[in-house]
Amino acid sequence: MRWDDIDKQICSVARALSVVGERWTMLILRDAFLGTRRFDQFQSNLGITRHRLSERLGKLVDQGVLVKVPYHDRPLRHEYRLTRKGLGLYPVLMSLARWGDEWMDKGEGAPLEYIHQSCGHMTRPTLTCSECAEPLRPEEVRPRLGPALQDPNLPPQQASLKKIPSLLKPVG
Amino acid sequence: MRWDDIDKQICSVARALSVVGERWTMLILRDAFLGTRRFDQFQSNLGITRHRLSERLGKLVDQGVLVKVPYHDRPLRHEYRLTRKGLGLYPVLMSLARWGDEWMDKGEGAPLEYIHQSCGHMTRPTLTCSECAEPLRPEEVRPRLGPALQDPNLPPQQASLKKIPSLLKPVG
DNA sequence: TAACTGGGTTCCAGATCGGAACGAATATGG
DNA sequence: CCATATTCGTTCCGATCTGGAACCCAGTTA
Numbered sequence: 001m002r003w004d005d006i007d008k009q010i011c012s013v014a015r016a017l018s019v020v021g022e023r024w025t026m027l028i029l030r031d032a033f034l035g036t037r038r039f040d041q042f043q044s045n046l047g048i049t050r051h052r053l054s055e056r057l058g059k060l061v062d063q064g065v066l067v068k069v070p071y072h073d074r075p076l077r078h079e080y081r082l083t084r085k086g087l088g089l090y091p092v093l094m095s096l097a098r099w100g101d102e103w104m105d106k107g108e109g110a111p112l113e114y115i116h117q118s119c120g121h122m123t124r125p126t127l128t129c130s131e132c133a134e135p136l137r138p139e140e141v142r143p144r145l146g147p148a149l150q151d152p153n154l155p156p157q158q159a160s161l162k163k164i165p166s167l168l169k170p171v172g
Numbered sequence: 173m174r175w176d177d178i179d180k181q182i183c184s185v186a187r188a189l190s191v192v193g194e195r196w197t198m199l200i201l202r203d204a205f206l207g208t209r210r211f212d213q214f215q216s217n218l219g220i221t222r223h224r225l226s227e228r229l230g231k232l233v234d235q236g237v238l239v240k241v242p243y244h245d246r247p248l249r250h251e252y253r254l255t256r257k258g259l260g261l262y263p264v265l266m267s268l269a270r271w272g273d274e275w276m277d278k279g280e281g282a283p284l285e286y287i288h289q290s291c292g293h294m295t296r297p298t299l300t301c302s303e304c305a306e307p308l309r310p311e312e313v314r315p316r317l318g319p320a321l322q323d324p325n326l327p328p329q330q331a332s333l334k335k336i337p338s339l340l341k342p343v344g
Numbered sequence: 345t346a347a348c349t350g351g352g353t354t355c356c357a358g359a360t361c362g363g364a365a366c367g368a369a370t371a372t373g374g
Numbered sequence: 375c376c377a378t379a380t381t382c383g384t385t386c387c388g389a390t391c392t393g394g395a396a397c398c399c400a401g402t403t404a
Contacts, residue, residue, distance in 0.1 A: 001219030002393070003195050010283045012272025013202045013265060019276070021198065023175050023361085030185045033310060039382050047173030049362055054383060075370045077381065085275050090310045091299035092271060093185060095263035100184025103257050104191070109319030111182045117312045119304035127263035128300045132291035138205060138262045140289045147281030174362070195392085211351050221393055226352060247401045249350065347404085354397070361390070372379075 010148050019063045020089065024048050025056050029086065030093055032066065037079035065089070094125040182320050191235045192261065196220050197228050201258065202265055204238065209251035237261070266297040 007018035020026055024046065031045050043053050057080055060066040065086040068078040094114075101110045116123040127136045179190035192198055196218065203217050215225050229252055232238040237258040240250040266286075273282045288295040299308050 006199070007276075011202070012269045012276065012283055014199060014272075015276035016268040016272035017198055021195070023193070026189055026193065027178070027186060030183070034315065040380085043382095049364090050383065051363090051385085052361070075368095075381075087310055088271050088275060090308070091267035092264060094299060094308065095267050096188040097184045099260050099264060100186075100188035103260060104179075104184065104187035106320075111184055111318050111320045112315045113318040115314045115316060116301045116303060116306075116308065117314055118306060119301060121301070121303035123308065123313070124302040125299050125308050126302045127266060127297050128305070129288045129291060129293070130296040130298045131288060131293035133300070133305060134288075134290060136262070136266065136288065136295065136297050138259055141295070142287045142289055143206065143284045144287060146283050146285040148278075148283045212349085215351095221395090222352065223354085223394090224392070244350095247350075247399095345404100348402080350400095352398085355395090357393095359390105359392070362388095364386090366385070367383085369382095370380085373377090374375100 016092075019060075019065065020092070022056065022059075024052060025060065026093070026096070028053070028056055028060070029065070029082075029089055032080065032082050032086065033090065033093060037081060039080075042080075060086075091125075091127070095127065098125055188264075191232075191237065192264070194228065194231075196224060197232065198265070198268070200225070200228055200232070201237070201254075201261055204252065204254050204258065205262065205265060209253060211252075214252075232258075263297075263299070267299065270297055 006014045006021075009015070020029065027046055028042060028048075031042055036042055036045060039050075039053065039057070042048070042057070043050055046053070048056075057066065061068055061080070063085075064083055066080045067083050069081050070076060070078045097112070114123050114125070115121070128134060129136050178186045178193075181187070192201065199218055200214060200220075203214055208214055208217060211222075211225065211229070214220070214229070215222055218225070220228075229238065233240055233252070235257075236255055238252045239255055241253050242248060242250045269284070286295050286297070287293070300306060301308050
């Protein structure tokens with residue numbers, strides 16, 4: 001299968017990655033969440049080539065993750081801002097950052113810390129259950145088929161998704 | 173800058189992506205979380221080429237995200253299992269899945285639903301503050317420099333990270 | 345002895361990437 | 375009026391990465 005076809009899978013992770021799974025895209029969004037808005041700023045912060053940046057920004061705009069907002073005419077200039085759909089990626093970025101903080105530390109501590117303004121404390125973003133508010137641990141979550149996979153005549157490639165074993169215990 | 177150098181950045185997101193940011197890697201991990209363990213199973217579930225799969229699995233093992241565990245000798249066979257470091261990626265995968273459920277739905281509902289065994293309910297994984305337990309909204313979180321970025325003589329490329337503006341309001 | 349299974353590796357054409365140069369529209373300084 | 379700068383791109387080309395298919399190897403079954 002070609003990478004470009006992953007959005008055809010009946011899988012939300014695959015569909016999400018079809019939008020944000022290319023090189024640089026997540027780093028562009030990281031910068032957007034930290035306040036970067038302009039082409040040149042993205043370029044110099046990231047060290048990406050202009051060509052690639054232009055392509056990635058264009059795709060994010062097409063997908064509705066960013067919008068181009070004019071901030072000056074004559075000459076016409078625009079900046080790139082997160083939409084609501086884009087802001088929805090906050091948990092993904094934060095989870096990546098926390099994992100990096102925990103597992104990829106090179107001994108100098110975290111690059112950034114986060115203050116939760118509404119409670120005033122330094123926060124460690126935690127994934128929790130919407131119903132009981134406990135932290136979600138993979139061994140305690142059981143996936144089951146949702147509406148999109150109930151269809152009895154699925155394309156055969158997707159059939160494997162219907163056999164969901166249980167989650168794993170860690171090793172090592 | 174070359175993509176291979178992103179792990180040199182003083183940024184946890186970049187470091188995390190240097191491990192899980194390549195094509196296919198996240199989908200391999202998705203399958204691992206759903207119980208896939210063997211080479212051929214990954215291959216047929218994902219539709220990735222054997223070559224690429226072999227390379228990606230090898231890298232994940234090198235990075236300590238998966239371990240190769242023998243399950244049969246003569247002939248020697250092994251399977252790939254998530255380590256604790258690998259299980260640590262659960263919030264990333266879940267956040268991606270939720271975003272895909274919400275924003276990439278094609279009108280047939282979610283592919284998978286998740287039951288939180290310990291409370292018995294269908295859960296919507298939510299990123300919350302470790303201190304006050306409220307859902308974390310990007311406008312309410314202010315990043316500040318952590319230990320790793322306090323060093324007064326940083327390499328100049330990283331200097332841009334020191335200027336953290338505020339977070340954005342959505343548009344559109 | 346032939347075919348099969350699990351788990352890879354080799355090879356090559358085509359797609360993607362990085363770097364550097366080029367372009368276009370307006371503003372600024374002299 | 376001319377040269378230079380700013381902002382946001384696009385074009386071109388050689389290097390790297392990817393996908394598909396074929397090949398390999400150790401045991402196992404028939």
